[in-house]
Amino acid sequence: MSSKITPHTVSPPKKIRVGVLGATGTVGQRFITLLSDHPWFIIEALGASERSEGKKYREAVKWKQTIPLGGLGLGGIGTSETEKINSTDLRTDDGRVADLIVKACVPENFRNCQLVFSGLDADVAGDIESAFRAANIPLFSNAKNYRRDPHVPLIVPLVNPSHFSIISQQQRLQSPPLSKGFIVTNANCSTTGYVIPLAALEKAFGPIESVLVTTMQAISGAGYPGVPSLDILGNVVPYIGGEEEKIEWETLKILGGIIDSETESDKNGTPLKTFDMHQAGGQPALRVSASCNRVPVIDGHMECVSLRFHRRPPPSPQQVREALSAFTPEVQALGCPSAPRKAIEVFEEPDRPQPRLDVKGSHNGAGVSVGRVRQCQVLDIKFVVLSDNVSIGAATSSIINAEYAVLKGVVS
């Protein structure tokens, strides 16, 4: 998974102006909370639907974060702890973002932004995101619309930032070809959480043959108003529309490599790059079976994972624990400021991690927590993984992706 992009080890510019699309929604609010505290990115423009256009952000938004809108920029949550300590004495937001005028989501309103984050709903994200790319604006999207696009990478920043290497082809294939604009997506929240330990295990022990995952997902994953309280209070709903398909499909794209297409080529006859869906390079096709449940938890997706390795004999639970704990993703090594101090926190206590106690973990929501690593009587190994679906499962992933792009020079 090494990157082919030339590393830029120089420091990033002090300030990179960014925009947020879908700023009043759940994911948008989260982007703003995180960005208001960011050491590089400064929020320049906010976009939302017609209903909000022209209003001050504080008047357009029904703010639902536990950090008050007036308290943004004070280092409450968001970036890594280390970063917080170093940066909070420099800046406070002082209500600047709350007073920004919300604009329509058209590229003209975001001309001053060097990159844009999208927390748009899927029903509008398709056209708007495409327009921003066409306007040569790099776009980091949390929406699902382009995840299956054969030229758009689906990047979990702790797993496959190397997939940024397909960006130049994406730009070249637009008409006219683009010099700066592109779309990068991050994955569905429940995929993101469990694919991180999978990546760590494939790195340590080679390909996984099959995975069974049963999720217990928090209500915040459904946005606002989202799940009616009558459906979930004191209840479990054993179904989340489309979720199982997303997990089963996205896992293959994320954990797979990039190869030359056998069917598609450019006008010069050069084969196009394409995603191998975990099926090439000698590795067996990975089979994934997901069962998704909604549970009455505010934040934090719990996932019970059982898996079988290709390698016989498989690693022991202790070897698995060590490999998970040792996993150091490239974004961390590279110094992305929002990367977690520790990608995977491994718990030894028998009853941990738990969403209410551990969702932020010691990684502040930017990593994941794994516990109960033990043998599976049917496959090889089973464990539970907890991820903060509103952090690494959503906005935080987009932001680390953008940080990586900046450090690698993909965004200039």
Added chain:
Amino acid sequence: MSSKITPHTVSPPKKIRVGVLGATGTVGQRFITLLSDHPWFIIEALGASERSEGKKYREAVKWKQTIPLGGLGLGGIGTSETEKINSTDLRTDDGRVADLIVKACVPENFRNCQLVFSGLDADVAGDIESAFRAANIPLFSNAKNYRRDPHVPLIVPLVNPSHFSIISQQQRLQSPPLSKGFIVTNANCSTTGYVIPLAALEKAFGPIESVLVTTMQAISGAGYPGVPSLDILGNVVPYIGGEEEKIEWETLKILGGIIDSETESDKNGTPLKTFDMHQAGGQPALRVSASCNRVPVIDGHMECVSLRFHRRPPPSPQQVREALSAFTPEVQALGCPSAPRKAIEVFEEPDRPQPRLDVKGSHNGAGVSVGRVRQCQVLDIKFVVLSDNVSIGAATSSIINAEYAVLKGVVS
């Protein structure tokens, strides 16, 4: 799984006097609620710990049922709907049980009882239950103490009442041999719920090779005071002590047959009967892997099940649905009054069953509900099963076991 006991098709005696041990506890309260409405059984004596001895039941108990103690016997819940309709005009409890004096759990106090139910805690159940058996009193226990005993059957009444056939050996092996006394146990609540569809599928399609089950268990399964609210409100706890081992082990005993032992024989040299743990008669050993979670639900264990059949090709989801829906356990055919009208209710809606809406189902908690039957990408079939852990998962199973024993003449 046919029974070797001679069927008694004559009607049961109008009134069978029963006792309840552990009457003030969660399971005991449930026994009393169900029995106060029962067409055959009449509560004769209540036993509890020293703290309660000598008090009226209404003063000894901290009543936690949604049916008021003063409203017992009015057909609220408990027996099957059909039974309720036919019986409620005959009897009401009129506070009789509430006024019973609670006694110490010694056989002398239960001499007038033809059988006894035990809702005792495991830390005291061992000696007390043994004493009742020795005193020639049939005992139906919800406690775990004797479940692994090689001469005590572990009976889920909708699955393996045929295991009653080992009772005569259990009686013969006591010293002195017993004419009436015995211990029958029912299974752990999470085992009970999911083993019912497994039994239906083995009956229809032959042996299952492997099962992966992930549970989301209600707090009532832990008794009272049970789970502290700070541990579970808005949370998931991915661990229930001993529960995974119970599921993995109990399933084998319940779904297995009874064979001649190769190592144990009686004084005449006749081999003793023993449980084959799902390993004999040509069927492959069943592998079971369980992951247990506690969720903030009052009543109703949800279990996500994936399984692989021995038979190739495996049945289709539609065939599985039909086999589950058609399953008619012997206790139902025989006319046990507390048996469910339908053993397995199969939901077609994508998001059902759910604990809050469906825990009682159309079977009033005495059957189970299955939904989301679909193909598994790793094993063959996956589905979700919901069971009422305080009904079929506990007291209701003991009661149907006792009804079966009465109808079969095991209890006279």
Added chain:
Amino acid sequence: MSSKITPHTVSPPKKIRVGVLGATGTVGQRFITLLSDHPWFIIEALGASERSEGKKYREAVKWKQTIPLGGLGLGGIGTSETEKINSTDLRTDDGRVADLIVKACVPENFRNCQLVFSGLDADVAGDIESAFRAANIPLFSNAKNYRRDPHVPLIVPLVNPSHFSIISQQQRLQSPPLSKGFIVTNANCSTTGYVIPLAALEKAFGPIESVLVTTMQAISGAGYPGVPSLDILGNVVPYIGGEEEKIEWETLKILGGIIDSETESDKNGTPLKTFDMHQAGGQPALRVSASCNRVPVIDGHMECVSLRFHRRPPPSPQQVREALSAFTPEVQALGCPSAPRKAIEVFEEPDRPQPRLDVKGSHNGAGVSVGRVRQCQVLDIKFVVLSDNVSIGAATSSIINAEYAVLKGVVS
């Protein structure tokens, strides 16, 4: 509060055909659950919005009751316990209601109904209910639209059914005057719950001078989808739009009498009857202060009430307990089948009633439960009252009102 209507002590007709408007909504589902089990009323027609028109009810509705749609008519809940016992052997619904074709809410579709229940949303109830009255169909509405109408009674059946006496004036004032049609409303759920003990206390001890009530209301009071889970899980929302005003105003109309208007008269110069708003007949104006909160409870509104009597010295807590317990509303004496066996259940335990354990009480949701009666250091007496907001707080009140109207000959 004696009624001026001539009592009809003859038995009601065996079957009275009724319709339900808003049949697919939360209140409509509740009407259907209760009516499917009713000894007199038989559901003849169901009305809902265009979206549902022409579909079978089972296909139009997203059924959210804990009694399965297929289990209606089996005596699960709804009518009083006594009634259930006597009636359930006669009838089961057998899926008849589930197969009814849903119709548009226009009077032509309900010509065969002798009376109609309305669970319509307030945004459409105004015109539809008015059209049904004009079409000479008696209508019992749970909607708020006509509660403040000076000719429409606002009736809590356990409190002020005597207000039916204004119906003849309501009919006479329509143009053309009506022989059968009228509108009767029942009160807001939180008003209904606490006004029942207030009525019992005024009956026993004379007028109340002031009441402070703080509510903790269940989510089912907001309908479906109603309260988003992100707003209420593990939370309290100290505001319910318009609720405090409703309580403060409705209480005065319900607890007041009917007097001759000083300003309005009919064409003959005879003064019209009007509601005195608890201000005439020598009784002082009642002051009511309400604070309303939403809490994460499924069913059951809890209300903490403090009040001051006009009488000095005020009654003691024990006298209050006795008066509440002794309260026998007219609908009960008259034999309305859905009236509770006991109107007010008084708990002596210090920590009861509680929604989860006591919402149905021994009155099956048709009465209320009061506990913690004690002195108030600021006013005279304080207590807590629990009512089943989806039963006596909604559909059950409409149904008892209709039963009363039948027994009194207001509906023929």
Added chain:
Amino acid sequence: MSSKITPHTVSPPKKIRVGVLGATGTVGQRFITLLSDHPWFIIEALGASERSEGKKYREAVKWKQTIPLGGLGLGGIGTSETEKINSTDLRTDDGRVADLIVKACVPENFRNCQLVFSGLDADVAGDIESAFRAANIPLFSNAKNYRRDPHVPLIVPLVNPSHFSIISQQQRLQSPPLSKGFIVTNANCSTTGYVIPLAALEKAFGPIESVLVTTMQAISGAGYPGVPSLDILGNVVPYIGGEEEKIEWETLKILGGIIDSETESDKNGTPLKTFDMHQAGGQPALRVSASCNRVPVIDGHMECVSLRFHRRPPPSPQQVREALSAFTPEVQALGCPSAPRKAIEVFEEPDRPQPRLDVKGSHNGAGVSVGRVRQCQVLDIKFVVLSDNVSIGAATSSIINAEYAVLKGVVS
């Protein structure tokens, strides 16, 4: 309420060594979380029961805080935001506290501590706290045992730190008289929350005549294991043992002044100082009526308050809002590092504050939030107040009290 203690405006010593009694309990864990981040206090010794004695703290404690034990000292929560920003670059805990050996709660083990915090349970606090005082160790207690002691001040730091003036008398009356040791208590959590706005209003508008308060209290207020989940999930319990009496009594001591006793005098015949219980100095006795409820909320006590002023006419809601917002307690003016930036945050939104969103507020749990200020139809004014029961309602109050004592020279 001005203090008679000479202010010490010099900076406090860089490090003050402190101990924590009851260190493994809920309040103890909270003390440790807050202190690990404190600019002056450094944890020197931890005390707990025999069961924990001799173990490392990390092994003795079942850590239940959302900040990992290993993440202490990183500025997560605890001190004010301002303080956090300034201090976090200086110190991290680096696991030092987690490795401390837990000791028995006897003064000998705390000789190196300049002051001690007590989070002991009431059943052991009496003797232990008394022993620490006798050993001349200043003790700041969260336990209830000495709150009613006529020589022990009951101090809500944002309200009545002036009551520290009675400490010298407390020391003088011990035998032998003490030079350093004393006991200061802080109030019950539900008293603390609502007495802060009461104090602000009395300061602005003169004495309050009567208060009605209805609480909705979080489960964390009951400690661990505390409230069983079966009692509170989806439920409200309208009773908390002893809580109403505490509120009704503590309010009078906290809001009252200190006067010369008419009955008690020292050996020289000089009258002793005593608490006037809000009854002297021309102010009328305050009448308080409390109704306490437990609700399924993790952290944050909500209280609905209605009150009547002595002054006629009473202030308007807008005047009340302004007075609350303007309230600046002495501990804030004096510069206590844990004092909130704003003592009372006043919300204008109709549906705020809410526990889940606002419990930390912009004051990080060290102040309170008030909303819905409006006229009361029965008394004068009503509003809702939210306080963080585990911060200002418990350990934070003890810590601010200690800071005040240091700044005032009461602790040297």
